[in-house]
Amino acid sequence: MEVSAKAAISAGERSISLASHEEAVRVTGLSKRYDEQSVLDGLNLIVRTGEVVALLGPSGSGKSTLLRCISHLDGWDLGQIHVGGKRLGYLPSGQLMTQHDLANERASVGVGMVFQQFNLFSHLTALENIAGPLRWVHGMSQEDADRRARELLERVGLSHRVDALPRHMSGGQQQRVAIARALAPNPSVLLLDEPTSALDPELINEVLDVIRRLAVEDGLTMIISTHQLRFAEEVADRVVFLSGGSVVEEGPAHEVLTQPRHPLTAKFLSVMG
Ligand code: ADP
Numbered sequence: 001m002e003v004s005a006k007a008a009i010s011a012g013e014r015s016i017s018l019a020s021h022e023e024a025v026r027v028t029g030l031s032k033r034y035d036e037q038s039v040l041d042g043l044n045l046i047v048r049t050g051e052v053v054a055l056l057g058p059s060g061s062g063k064s065t066l067l068r069c070i071s072h073l074d075g076w077d078l079g080q081i082h083v084g085g086k087r088l089g090y091l092p093s094g095q096l097m098t099q100h101d102l103a104n105e106r107a108s109v110g111v112g113m114v115f116q117q118f119n120l121f122s123h124l125t126a127l128e129n130i131a132g133p134l135r136w137v138h139g140m141s142q143e144d145a146d147r148r149a150r151e152l153l154e155r156v157g158l159s160h161r162v163d164a165l166p167r168h169m170s171g172g173q174q175q176r177v178a179i180a181r182a183l184a185p186n187p188s189v190l191l192l193d194e195p196t197s198a199l200d201p202e203l204i205n206e207v208l209d210v211i212r213r214l215a216v217e218d219g220l221t222m223i224i225s226t227h228q229l230r231f232a233e234e235v236a237d238r239v240v241f242l243s244g245g246s247v248v249e250e251g252p253a254h255e256v257l258t259q260p261r262h263p264l265t266a267k268f269l270s271v272m273g
């Protein structure tokens, strides 16, 4: 009880402070096709700094594709994505970026991503999964990278698994390492793509607890695609419901989840709930 009351107060404070904050992510008219199939269809989304957005929608509605575009892992056909006010894929002059510029931008843009299947390097320890990219991509010294990796492993409750290989860790532990890795370069936005979908039910809560703390204690800006409706209602400031590659409904989490206005949202919630 006490913990959830505190969480409620912090979430409230966070929403109040949002009014004065700038946009962390702006997606405008985003469209993407695979051959004949339209996957994103003129999608618009604004996420403000400090906001937690839950992305809901049926399988195939475009959640993963949207997150992959924002994290710059995928390209798109039409529309714009701004992160922290900067337009992705374009130089300040307005010129389209070359592959070389894109690779640099990907490393510096400040978006972290957590995948459903963890995507850890299987031959590297928990520590090296975090410290390695800090050295290779962000040019950190080994000493600094190791220190940062240890700090983050402590933050996700895994100080005792520093030297463990992924195959010797539970799914919940692997996903917590993946979250620590995504946080390591201090991203301005963290994207989580169904972070608990690959986990056995008894391991889901340890991962949700970490995400909850990032929202409540750190005020981290996050976009989380999830089928965990109760978690979404508790942690998200706003729910965005996707269908057919566009946003069909969005609003305060409690409102959308308890009184959906769009028939597709209502149908989805009745199946999920
Ligand atoms: P969600 O995450 O909401 O389940 P996705 O973004 O994964 O949805 O997929 C949206 C649609 O795009 C689906 O119909 C899927 O089959 C299609 N799709 C996704 N990735 C590819 C790909 N690499 N090639 C072809 N079609 C794809």
Ligand code: MG
Binding pocket: 063, 064, 065, 193, 194
């Ligand atoms: Mg998906």
